[in-house]
Amino acid sequence: MSAFLWLTILTAFRILGRNRLRAGLTMLGIIIGVGSVIAMVSIGEGAKAAVRAQVASMGSNVIIVLPGATTVGGVRGGQGGAVTLTVADALDLKKKIPLLVETGYGKRDVMQVVNANKNWNAPVNGISASYLTIRDWSYSSGGPITQTDMETAARVALLGQTVVENLYDPGEEPVGSTIRIKNVPFRVIGVLAPKGQSAQGSDQDDILFIPFTTAERKVLGTQFLGSVGALFASTDRSEDLPEAVESVREVLRTRHRLQSEQADDFTIRTQVDIGRVQEDASQTLTAMMFAIASISLVVGGIGIMNILLVSVTERTREIGVRMAVGATRRHILMQFLIEAMTLSLVGGVLGIVLGVLGARTTTIFAGWPTIISPQAILVAFVFSVVIGLFFGLYPANKAAHLNPIEALRYE
Amino acid sequence: MKSDSEAVLPHDSMSALIECQDLWKVYRAGDIDVQALCAVTLTIQRGEMIAIMGASGSGKSTLMNILGCLDAPTKGRYRLNGVEVSALGQDALADIRNRQIGFVFQNFNLIPRTNALENVQLPLFYRGLSLKEQRGRAADALARVGLAERVGHHPAQLSGGQQQRVAIARALVAAPAILLADEPTGNLDTDSSRDIMGILQTLNQQDGITIILVTHETDIARYASRQLLMKDGQIVRDERRATRPVNEPVVP
Numbered sequence: 166m167s168a169f170l171w172l173t174i175l176t177a178f179r180i181l182g183r184n185r186l187r188a189g190l191t192m193l194g195i196i197i198g199v200g201s202v203i204a205m206v207s208i209g210e211g212a213k214a215a216v217r218a219q220v221a222s223m224g225s226n227v228i229i230v231l232p233g234a235t236t237v238g239g240v241r242g243g244q245g246g247a248v249t250l251t252v253a254d255a256l257d258l259k260k261k262i263p264l265l266v267e268t269g270y271g272k273r274d275v276m277q278v279v280n281a282n283k284n285w286n287a288p289v290n291g292i293s294a295s296y297l298t299i300r301d302w303s304y305s306s307g308g309p310i311t312q313t314d315m316e317t318a319a320r321v322a323l324l325g326q327t328v329v330e331n332l333y334d335p336g337e338e339p340v341g342s343t344i345r346i347k348n349v350p351f352r353v354i355g356v357l358a359p360k361g362q363s364a365q366g367s368d369q370d371d372i373l374f375i376p377f378t379t380a381e382r383k384v385l386g387t388q389f390l391g392s393v394g395a396l397f398a399s400t401d402r403s404e405d406l407p408e409a410v411e412s413v414r415e416v417l418r419t420r421h422r423l424q425s426e427q428a429d430d431f432t433i434r435t436q437v438d439i440g441r442v443q444e445d446a447s448q449t450l451t452a453m454m455f456a457i458a459s460i461s462l463v464v465g466g467i468g469i470m471n472i473l474l475v476s477v478t479e480r481t482r483e484i485g486v487r488m489a490v491g492a493t494r495r496h497i498l499m500q501f502l503i504e505a506m507t508l509s510l511v512g513g514v515l516g517i518v519l520g521v522l523g524a525r526t527t528t529i530f531a532g533w534p535t536i537i538s539p540q541a542i543l544v545a546f547v548f549s550v551v552i553g554l555f556f557g558l559y560p561a562n563k564a565a566h567l568n569p570i571e572a573l574r575y576e
Numbered sequence: 577m578k579s580d581s582e583a584v585l586p587h588d589s590m591s592a593l594i595e596c597q598d599l600w601k602v603y604r605a606g607d608i609d610v611q612a613l614c615a616v617t618l619t620i621q622r623g624e625m626i627a628i629m630g631a632s633g634s635g636k637s638t639l640m641n642i643l644g645c646l647d648a649p650t651k652g653r654y655r656l657n658g659v660e661v662s663a664l665g666q667d668a669l670a671d672i673r674n675r676q677i678g679f680v681f682q683n684f685n686l687i688p689r690t691n692a693l694e695n696v697q698l699p700l701f702y703r704g705l706s707l708k709e710q711r712g713r714a715a716d717a718l719a720r721v722g723l724a725e726r727v728g729h730h731p732a733q734l735s736g737g738q739q740q741r742v743a744i745a746r747a748l749v750a751a752p753a754i755l756l757a758d759e760p761t762g763n764l765d766t767d768s769s770r771d772i773m774g775i776l777q778t779l780n781q782q783d784g785i786t787i788i789l790v791t792h793e794t795d796i797a798r799y800a801s802r803q804l805l806m807k808d809g810q811i812v813r814d815e816r817r818a819t820r821p822v823n824e825p826v827v828p
Contacts (some may be wrong), residue, residue: 168707183689486685489646490699491674492745493667569646573685 167532167570173500177507180476191472192512194465195552199516199545202458206541207524209451211534216443220436226403227299228265228410230254230396230417231345232290233430249430252377252391254420258398262412264405265398269296271377272394275383278332278373279345285331287373289346291380297323299399307340307355310376318378322351325372326359349383351375406435466556469508473560484564485572498565505557506550513549517542591658593753593786594620594643599652601638601809612638613649614809620788622753623781627797629787630806637758639806640790644677644756645669674699678747682759684739686731692718692742693727699750717745720753721775737739737768754786755779761796773799 181188232249252270259268271292278287294312302309307323314321322344324332329339339353351485360369381387399411409434421430477484484497524535603614612635620626630636631774641647642654645661654661657676659715664672668740678699679685686695696714705713718727731739747755761769777799779785789800797803798817805813 168710169701169704172707174699482685483687486687487698487702488670489644489673489679489685491670491750493670493702495667496670496702568643573646573681576592 169190169496169499170503173503174507176500178502180504181511187472188508188511189503190364191468192417192508192515194461194463195509195512195549196456196465196467196516196519198462198465199513199549200519201461202455202519202545202548203452203517203541204523204527204535205458206212206451207520207535208527208533209447210536210538210541211528212447212450213444216225216447220443226400228320228398228400228406228407228413229434230413231432231434232394233428233432249421250393250396250417251453252293252393254417255393255396255398257420258396258416260411261416262398263407264400264409264412265301266401267295267399269293269299269397270393270395271296272380272385272387272392276346276384280332283332285328287328287331287371289323289373289375289384290378291377291385292374295375296397297374299397302356302360304355305358305380306338307353309355310374314376315378318382319376320349320351320377320379320383321354322346323355323357323374324353325357325370327371327499328373328467329356329369346373346375347384381423403437406437410435410574459548462552465512466509466552469505469553470556470560472508473505473557474563476504477501477560477564480564481567481572483573484567485575488567488569489573494565497567498561501561501564502554502557505561506553509549509553509557513546516549517545581727591655593622593624593657594618595653595655596643597653599639599642599649599654601635601647602644602650608817611809613642616652616809616811617630618804618811620786622786623784624801624802625777625787625789626802626804627791627800628804628806629790629792629794629797631792634806636790638809640695640756640788643754643788645672648665670702674702675750676753678750678752678755680740680743680747680755680757680760680777682762684731684743684763686739686742686746688731691728691730692723692734692745695742696746696749698746703750713749714745717749718742720748721745735768736764737771740764740768740772741775744772744779748779748785752785754788756788756790758790759792760789761791761793769796771824788792 226475230250255268255270259265269292271290273288273290275286276289278285278289292310294310294315296308302323304323305326310321310323313319324339324344332344333339333342342353343350344353345351357370357372357374375384377393381390398409398413400406413433414429417431418429423430487497487500499571520535524537527533528535596616596618597612599618600611603610603612614635616635616639618639620762624762628636628639638647642649643656645656645664649662652662656672659672661672673679686692687698693711693714696717697710700710700713714820715724715727718724721744723738723741723745726734726738726742729738731742734742740763744755744760760776761772764772771777773796776787776789780787789797791797801818802814802816804811
């Protein structure tokens with residue numbers, strides 16, 4: 166049996182080598198199909214990895230708690246509509262949940278910020294000192310808001326790069342200057358290092374931080390003392406996040422005296438969730454591209470079937486001779502199946518080379534990150550074998566069921 | 577796949593090699609039934625060289641296809657080497673063709689762009705022998721028909737007579753009980769024809785291979801020791817006669 170297989174494979178290669186142009190054109194569909202599957206998946210994987218890296222840059226171990234929706238006379242307000250979270254919640258969370266390294270809080274509003282004759286509408290964030298640690302901000306000049314600033318409700322501000330660009334002339338040093346927010350003068354104590362775009366595409370550098378206490382009393386105002394717009398917490402390791410989220414939920418439900426049948430009056434989000442949405446999006450895109458590439462694989466398979474049908478007709482006499490000297494139907498079937506699979510396999514290998522080159526070229530010329538995934542290569546390879554088998558079956562079966570007498574007489 | 581030694585079928589040297597009884601073959605062409613064979617009864621002994629003659633449409637090709645296990649009779653019994661062939665399935669028939677029957681065709685039917693050696697290897701290839709054995713036996717068979725020097729040639733590089741000799745080697749390599757030759761000299765000139773018939777006669781006389789020759793040329797039929805004449809699907813004459821001697825034996 167092995168001699169038979171070996172020689173049949175050899176014969177298949179010889180027949181393909183004899184009709185190089187025809188074999189090449191036949192394989193083209195498979196080459197393009199496999200090539201595009203691999204290139205597409207590589208680009209998709211690259212995009213996913215980029216998103217993952219971005220999420221990590223925002224802190225993959227951060228928990229954000231937003232107030233829940235209000236229900237007034239059956240009319241539900243949007244998320245964050247209610248004021249249910251407090252500074253006390255934040256402090257209590259830290260006390261009760263050992264997994265949390267740090268907890269913080271803040272509130273925000275977009276306000277006009279003025280420096281000399283320039284003004285800019287920026288989101289003004291009143292934050293606890295710990296917030297800066299949790300979100301892992303660093304400074305291109307100056308330093309952070311301190312606990313003392315918090316306790317004294319100091320009129321100090323940290324500026325994001327975008328705010329600096331809009332309020333200062335190039336080369337002007339913001340640290341030490343005074344800006345006005347809602348007519349209250351603030352001393353700039355630091356400029357934040359740029360973070361770039363968030364995964365959602367918003368500018369993370371268009372931001373201004375002031376101490377929470379100052380914001381509450383002098384700038385943003387408050388509904389009741391200690392109410393916050395959001396709570397923040399961080400764990401040491403991102404693996405602890407799910408457990409920490411559950412603890413936060415329990416503590417907050419207890420503190421808010423929610424009955425078991427009542428829904429949460431807050432929403433917990435993590436960067437992992439946000440990243441997952443992004444990944445899902447690029448996953449969908451990858452799946453679509455994969456589907457399109459699969460279509461060209463199928464078209465390639467039809468090409469193989471077509472050329473094999475021609476080959477069976479051309480070689481009818483040969484098939485008759487083979488049957489006369491003792492080939493069984495299975496022998497003939499195998500011979501043509503092996504020819505089909507040789508076509509699709511060689512096409513598949515060439516397609517893999519093309520796909521890898523395509524992905525590399527995309528990275529070099531378009532600057533898109535690509536990751537060549539061995540799984541994609543394996544899947545494409547297996548797919549091309551299956552295509553060869555599937556589309557080879559009909560012509561091979563046709564050959565195997567020729568009547569030997571008619572086949573021998575065929576002109 | 578069976579090994580070569582298992583190839584021996586129930587072998588009873590007392591019985592005839594071929595026993596056909598009341599063979600019928602009816603084709604349906606449109607609305608009419610065409611009777612290609614009508615009640616043919618025929619016995620062929622081991623070692624015979626027999627010519628089947630007749631005009632085209634007389635049923636000689638049909639008979640040959642049935643004897644060669646390429647076709648099954650509509651009705652009747654065909655025993656080959658003691659085995660009832662008409663009851664066998666496709667794969668068993670392929671096996672019988674592989675081990676018991678060698679074909680030689682009018683148009684040679686070699687596989688193009690494949691060298692002589694590989695053409696001759698073909699029956700052994702389907703028998704599943706090792707490549708080494710295939711090559712060795714194919715080379716021997718080619719040597720026997722005088723083509724030892726031409727093993728690497730493709731059919732297109734060989735003359736008609738040489739191509740037919742390759743075909744004979746291919747029929748021979750499987751060591752068959754019967755060699756079926758369908759108009760083996762139909763496409764050949766006189767000299768080549770004589771060569772080919774000489775080889776066949778030698779194989780019959782020296783090796784005891786039973787040869788069944790289908791031809792419409794009386795000249796060629798004279799090489800056989802027994803001649804059948806067919807007409808309208810029936811054997812109308814069956815006679816034994818002295819064979820024409822081979823003037824220049826090609827096979828030593």
